[in-house]
Amino acid sequence: MDRNEHEHVIEVTDLRRVYGGGFEAVRGITFSVARGEIFALLGTNGAGKTSTVELLEGLAKPAGGHVRVLGHDPFAERAVVRPRTGVMLQEGGFPSELTVAETARMWAGCVSGARPEDEVLALVGLGRRAGVRVKQLSGGERRRLDLALALIGDPEVLFLDEPTTGLDAEGRRDTWELVRTLRERGTTVLLTTHYLEEAEGLADRLAILHEGRIAAAGTPAEVTASRPARISFELPDTWFLGDLPPLDELGVTGHEVDGRVVRLRTHQLQRAATGLLAWADRAGVELRRLDVRSASLEEAFLGIAREASESKEYAA
Incomplete structure (x- = not known):
């Protein structure tokens, strides 16, 4: 498939996710992400961010609505979509006794068209730590390794779940620059983050989730202009x-x-x-x-959350 075939590489329409017991974590959300765009999903804990991303990654079947990634259903056509996407989870869970290089090599063996391990490790600043065992890495270095493995297949679409958690200020800035470079190369990035400064500085567009629904969406400037x-x-x-x-x-x-x-x-x-x-x-x-x-994005975020909570209390 031609990489330019779909203007929107992620398309979500009235998406719903229901867990056992009838809890509706995602309640009919609609958004799209254009090729080469950085899109951020924001929300308080329990807002539905991870539940939404898991549906986009094809890890579960929606309870309702539709989702398409690169023109395909990521759950029903996972074998087609997965080789073209990279995923950075909140916790990688790699074998602690393997070295950084061995972990990257193992992961490369599971990916078609893998980039050279040393190249990817250098991208995330782990080139000099290639011989260190995973258990000896700091929390920030493990996040760098998570990112390296997400990039090893040179993905068209990259899912980043809290990518800079545990990183120091320098590591966070380096990661931001890397994500911007990926965008310039045409990679589409969807990220979740608790760092509002990160979303404001990186995202072309964003959506703020609250209790499974989109409370606000647009460019960072459009969202903050509402406050x-x-x-x-x-x-x-x-x-x-x-x-x-x-x-x-x-x-x-x-x-x-x-x-x-x-x-x-x-x-x-x-x-x-x-x-x-x-x-x-x-x-x-x-x-x-x-x-x-x-107004800052933080003020917009807190204002939306506060107003939604007050509206809920008033309705009760």
């Missing part, structure tokens, strides 16, 4: 909130006052900041501890 930006400052003792221009004229949608500190929320950050600073200049007011910032 208000913030302006905070401290007023001098002789000035009060009522002295400011009407907040609605500044595009402010909400505010809080804590002593002398004022916090404003707005979806029109430039308008609000410009109007506030122009007023302060005209009035000769010094806005101490001024802080102006757009």
Whole structure:
């Protein structure tokens, strides 16, 4: 099959997964991932991330809906899909007595068209650790080995489940650069992560899951744009909130006052900041501890989770 045959190499439609006892872990989600795209699945524990990824990997049959990877059903046509995908699980579970090189060689023997082991180990920074037994590796080094084995078959689609857990800051940055390089080569990457900075910096698009449903989706910028930006400052003792221009004229949608500190929320950050600073200049007011910032992905994530929980409590 031509690698350019499918614009979307992952297509998910109304996907559902039900465990024994009737627990519905995935409740009708729909999304697609384009070729050469990095797509992140985010969510709190129990949101359905791993359950979804396992369906994409063909490890289980959906209870409902459809999933296609490279144009095929990954469960019914696993023999076709599996050789073209790479999978990095949260825990590899490799034989502890084997060396790094022996583990890579063993894995290469199970993969068609495997890349040279030394090349893949060098990619993830384990070239000098090839002769070390797996049991002697640090937690971060084991994650590097997990990634190396996921790459050894030169996959078209790469599934990464919490890829940088256990890595130090340098290892995390190196992994990010490697993932970006893979994208530039045309590899499609779907990752789950608890590191929101990782998703914000790597993902072309993302979806935030909550209790088995997609609560928000889009580019990181689109998702964060749904949350208000913030302006905070401290007023001098002789000035009060009522002295400011009407907040609605500044595009402010909400505010809080804590002593002398004022916090404003707005979806029109430039308008609000410009109007506030122009007023302060005209009035000769010094806005101490001024802080102006757009919403972060972390704030969007926490806000979505909080609102979903509050909605559930209200419905109850």
